[in-house]
Amino acid sequence: MVSQKALQHAEKCRFCWMCRHLCPVQHQTGKELNTPRAKGLLLSMVSKKSAEFDRDMAQAMYECMLCDACVNDCCTGYQPPLFIREARTEAVVNELAPEAVMQLIENVETSGNIYGTVKPSFAREGTDVLVYIGEVAACKVSGMAKALLNILEKTGIRAKVLDNEPASGAMLADLMGYVEEVTQQASACADAINAAKLPTVVVLDSYDAEIMKQRYAEWGCEIKAEVVTATAYVAKLLEEGKLAPKSKKRGSGVCHDDDRLARSFYEFAPVRAMAKAAGFDLAEMFNRERLAKSCGSAVALGYMPEITIKVAGGRWQDMIRTDAKAMLVANPQAYLCLSQCVPAEKELVDLFTALDESL
Amino acid sequence: MQERSLMFHMIRSELEDAVGVENVSTKKNERAVYSVDYFWLSRKWQDAGEEGPMPDIVVRPGSTEEVSKVLKIANYYKIPVTTWGGGSGSQGGALPVAGGILLDIKRMDKLIDLNVEAGTVTCETGMIFSTLEDYVNEKGYSVMHLPSCMTCCTVGGALAHNGIGILSTKYGKMDDMCLSLEVVLPNGDIIDTLPVPKHSTGPNLLPFFIGSEGTLGIMTKAKFKIVKLPEVRTHHAFLFSDIHVGYEACREIVQAVKPSIMRLFDEAETVSIVKKVIGFEKKGSFLNLTLEGHKKIVAAEEEIVLEIAEKYGAQYLGHEYGEKWFENRITFFYPGHIMDLPQMFGTLDTVATHDNIEKIYRAMKSAIEDNFQENKVRFISHSSHWYDWGAMNYSRFIIDNPPKDPEEALRLHNRIWNAGVRATLANGGVLNDHHGIGLKLSRLMKEQYGPAMQVLQALKKELDPNGIMNPYKLGL
Structure with a gap:
C-alpha cells in the first residue's frame, strides 16, 4: 500500500511512544489514534492484513498537522509524516479521503488554490527581487503581503510580483502526498519564477519556501534564483541598517516559531530581530524554536477547522503562561490559525505589518 | 458485549450522554490502537498478524464528573473498564483483555x-x-x-x-x-x-x-x-573490576550521601548497551553517578564519593561519560538502541535489601542462563535506584531468535519469567520494582503475597464488588 521505505518507518514507529508529547493534535484531542505510533501501528496492521485501510483509517491519517515535531524529536531519524503522507495518497487514490479534503483538492484543481476563489493579484514590476506571496497570504492575510511589499518599497528595493502567481505545490502535497500533480505544480511554479530572471526570490510563506528549497531539486525543477524566506530577508535589511524603524514601545510579546521555520530551516533569530525592531519587549514561550508547538496550518484549517482551532488554542495557552501581551507571527498560515481564537486581552500581531508601521 | 445487540446500543447511547457523542467510539481502527501497549507479548501478537485484545467501546471523558458517570454506568451493567493513559507500560497493564469499556483519560490534562x-x-x-x-x-x-x-x-x-x-x-x-x-x-x-x-x-x-x-x-x-531546579548538577563515571565490588561501593556511597543518579552496570551490559550508546569501550562494571543541589553541598558529596570509589579500587573516568549518559538517557529507549522484535526480551526489575540484592542478581542470572541455554539467552543487568536500605536490579533477558509462532513464543516467554521471578522470590526480592504487575505477572501475585493476598482481595471486594476495574490484572 505504501512504499517499502514508508512501511519500514511505520514498523519502527508502531512500538515507539517517545514523541507523543510533542504532537499538537494528540494534545488537543486526547485521542490515542492521534499519536504517531498509532498511525504507524495501523499501517503495520494493514500490511499484515489484520486491519483494512478504510474510510475511518483514512480519516485518522488526516488528523495530523504534518508539523514535523515528531521528526525533529526522533534521535533515530524515523519520520511519521513520511508514512502519513503516503497514506493520504492512498486515501485519495482510493476515494477514501474525507469529503472536506476532496473539496479542497477540487478547489485546487479548479482555481489553483484551496479556497476555490480567484486569487487576488499583487502583481507589480520590479528589477531587484521577486516576491512570492503564496495563496494563504493573498487570499486570507493580505495585510501581511501588503506590509512586506511596503517594507521593501520603503527600503528602495524594487520588488516584482508575478501576475497569476502559480501555486507552489505545498498545499496539494499536504492534502495528497508527493504525487505527480504536486510535481507538476512545482514545475510550473519553478518555470514562472525562473522566467522572471531575478537573482533572489523572497518567499513570504515558509511552507512555500520549504517545498521550493527542499523538494524542487529532487523533482528536477530547481529554482535558479536564491530562495530566501521573507523573515530572513527583512532581518538582513535590518542588520544592514537599510531599515530604520522609529523607536516606539509596543509592550511585551512572544514570537511564535512556525512549523517550517522551526523545523525545516531552523530559522529563529530573524523573527525576533523583526519583533525588536518593531518595538516589542521579547518574552519567550517555553516550547519554542525547534520545539515550538504547531498552531495549525491553512490546509488543516480548511478540512478540520474544529481540531485546528483547538490546536491554535493550545498555542495561545503557551503564550498566556508567559504574561506577554502579544503573540507575534510572521507566517500567514500561523496568523490565520491563531486569529480564529484570540483570547480576551491578548493581541495577535502580524510582524510585517508592525514593522511597516514603525518605519 | 455484542456490538449489534439492542443493549449494546442502549449502553453506548448512555455513555454518549455522559461524555458527549464525539468522545465515544466503536470504530475498529480506534479500538485496535489499544490492543498493543509496550508489553512484549502484545507486540509479538501484532507482529504476527494476530488480533490483540480490543475493547468494545472507547470512551474519552473530559472531567472527573464524566469519569464518575461512566463508572456508574459500567458498574450498573457490570461492564469491564480498563483505563488507558499513555499505553507505555511494559506489563500489559493497560490492555483491555476483558473487552468492555476502554477509558482513555488523555482529555483530562489540565x-x-x-x-x-x-x-x-x-x-x-x-x-x-x-x-x-x-x-x-x-x-x-x-x-x-x-x-x-x-x-x-x-x-x-x-x-x-x-x-x-x-x-x-x-x-x-x-x-x-x-x-x-x-x-x-x-x-x-x-x-x-x-x-x-x-x-x-x-x-x-x-x-x-x-x-x-x-x-x-x-x-x-x-x-x-x-x-x-538544582544550582549544580555534576556527572561522574567510574569503572569497577566487577559488579560485586560495584555493589559494595555503591552501598557505602548511598549510605553516606544522596546522589540523584547512581547506575551500576554489570559486565555484560557494560560491553553491550553502554558501549553502544555512549561509546565506552572498556571491560568491567561501569557506574555513572550524578550529584546535584547546592554547590557547596555537592562539592562535599563529591569528595566523599571519590574517597569511597578509590577505596574500592574504582577507576575514575571523569565527567565525560556521565554527561554522555545523561544526554542520552532517553536515547537508550529509541528503536535501534533498545531491543526490538524479532528479539524476545523482558525486564525483570526487582528490589531488595543490600544483603540480598547481589544474591538475587546471581540467582536470576543463573536461573535464566542455565535453564534456557538452548535458546541462546543473554542476560544483562544494572542497578539504577538505590536506597540506604537496599537497591533494585534492572535485569533483562534477550533471545535473538525466539520461536516465530506467537503461541510457542508466549509459552517460552512465560517460562523464562517464571524462572527469573521465582529466583528473586526465593532470595528475598519482590515481583517488581517499578514497572508494575499488569497482565504479565498477575499469575504470580499469590506466590508473592501468600496469605497476605487476602488483604488486597478484601480491598478489591469491598471497593469493586462487581470486579469491573481492569480485570485479570494485579492478581485481582
Whole structure:
C-alpha cells in the first residue's frame, strides 16, 4: 500500500511512544489514534492484513498537522509524516479521503488554490527581487503581503510580483502526498519564477519556501534564483541598517516559531530581530524554536477547522503562561490559525505589518 | 458485549450522554490502537498478524464528573473498564483483555494549580508527564520525576504502577512525590485522600491507590511536591573490576550521601548497551553517578564519593561519560538502541535489601542462563535506584531468535519469567520494582503475597464488588 521505505518507518514507529508529547493534535484531542505510533501501528496492521485501510483509517491519517515535531524529536531519524503522507495518497487514490479534503483538492484543481476563489493579484514590476506571496497570504492575510511589499518599497528595493502567481505545490502535497500533480505544480511554479530572471526570490510563506528549497531539486525543477524566506530577508535589511524603524514601545510579546521555520530551516533569530525592531519587549514561550508547538496550518484549517482551532488554542495557552501581551507571527498560515481564537486581552500581531508601521 | 445487540446500543447511547457523542467510539481502527501497549507479548501478537485484545467501546471523558458517570454506568451493567493513559507500560497493564469499556483519560490534562509558595503542583492525571514537567520548569522548578517514558506516559500511568525516574535515589519514586489524590471509586463516588501524605489520622489512603493499576478506582487529580531546579548538577563515571565490588561501593556511597543518579552496570551490559550508546569501550562494571543541589553541598558529596570509589579500587573516568549518559538517557529507549522484535526480551526489575540484592542478581542470572541455554539467552543487568536500605536490579533477558509462532513464543516467554521471578522470590526480592504487575505477572501475585493476598482481595471486594476495574490484572 505504501512504499517499502514508508512501511519500514511505520514498523519502527508502531512500538515507539517517545514523541507523543510533542504532537499538537494528540494534545488537543486526547485521542490515542492521534499519536504517531498509532498511525504507524495501523499501517503495520494493514500490511499484515489484520486491519483494512478504510474510510475511518483514512480519516485518522488526516488528523495530523504534518508539523514535523515528531521528526525533529526522533534521535533515530524515523519520520511519521513520511508514512502519513503516503497514506493520504492512498486515501485519495482510493476515494477514501474525507469529503472536506476532496473539496479542497477540487478547489485546487479548479482555481489553483484551496479556497476555490480567484486569487487576488499583487502583481507589480520590479528589477531587484521577486516576491512570492503564496495563496494563504493573498487570499486570507493580505495585510501581511501588503506590509512586506511596503517594507521593501520603503527600503528602495524594487520588488516584482508575478501576475497569476502559480501555486507552489505545498498545499496539494499536504492534502495528497508527493504525487505527480504536486510535481507538476512545482514545475510550473519553478518555470514562472525562473522566467522572471531575478537573482533572489523572497518567499513570504515558509511552507512555500520549504517545498521550493527542499523538494524542487529532487523533482528536477530547481529554482535558479536564491530562495530566501521573507523573515530572513527583512532581518538582513535590518542588520544592514537599510531599515530604520522609529523607536516606539509596543509592550511585551512572544514570537511564535512556525512549523517550517522551526523545523525545516531552523530559522529563529530573524523573527525576533523583526519583533525588536518593531518595538516589542521579547518574552519567550517555553516550547519554542525547534520545539515550538504547531498552531495549525491553512490546509488543516480548511478540512478540520474544529481540531485546528483547538490546536491554535493550545498555542495561545503557551503564550498566556508567559504574561506577554502579544503573540507575534510572521507566517500567514500561523496568523490565520491563531486569529480564529484570540483570547480576551491578548493581541495577535502580524510582524510585517508592525514593522511597516514603525518605519 | 455484542456490538449489534439492542443493549449494546442502549449502553453506548448512555455513555454518549455522559461524555458527549464525539468522545465515544466503536470504530475498529480506534479500538485496535489499544490492543498493543509496550508489553512484549502484545507486540509479538501484532507482529504476527494476530488480533490483540480490543475493547468494545472507547470512551474519552473530559472531567472527573464524566469519569464518575461512566463508572456508574459500567458498574450498573457490570461492564469491564480498563483505563488507558499513555499505553507505555511494559506489563500489559493497560490492555483491555476483558473487552468492555476502554477509558482513555488523555482529555483530562489540565494544570490546576502551580503553587511555588507551597511547593506543589496539581494537575489532572491524563496529562503527559513531560508536559507537567515543562509547566513546572517554566517557573524554575521540577517534579524530579524523569523516567525514560516521561514523554509518553501520563501522570495517571506513572501513579498507577508507582513509577520511578532516573533521579530517584535522591528524590524518590511516585509514592514519595505524590501528596494527595482525587479518585473516582468503581461505584462512581468521587473521593479525596487527606490533604497531606504524612499524618496520624488513621491509615494513609494514598498507598491504596498508588500502584493499584486501575483495579481499585481511577485517579483523576494529583498533587505533587516540586523542588527548585538544582544550582549544580555534576556527572561522574567510574569503572569497577566487577559488579560485586560495584555493589559494595555503591552501598557505602548511598549510605553516606544522596546522589540523584547512581547506575551500576554489570559486565555484560557494560560491553553491550553502554558501549553502544555512549561509546565506552572498556571491560568491567561501569557506574555513572550524578550529584546535584547546592554547590557547596555537592562539592562535599563529591569528595566523599571519590574517597569511597578509590577505596574500592574504582577507576575514575571523569565527567565525560556521565554527561554522555545523561544526554542520552532517553536515547537508550529509541528503536535501534533498545531491543526490538524479532528479539524476545523482558525486564525483570526487582528490589531488595543490600544483603540480598547481589544474591538475587546471581540467582536470576543463573536461573535464566542455565535453564534456557538452548535458546541462546543473554542476560544483562544494572542497578539504577538505590536506597540506604537496599537497591533494585534492572535485569533483562534477550533471545535473538525466539520461536516465530506467537503461541510457542508466549509459552517460552512465560517460562523464562517464571524462572527469573521465582529466583528473586526465593532470595528475598519482590515481583517488581517499578514497572508494575499488569497482565504479565498477575499469575504470580499469590506466590508473592501468600496469605497476605487476602488483604488486597478484601480491598478489591469491598471497593469493586462487581470486579469491573481492569480485570485479570494485579492478581485481582
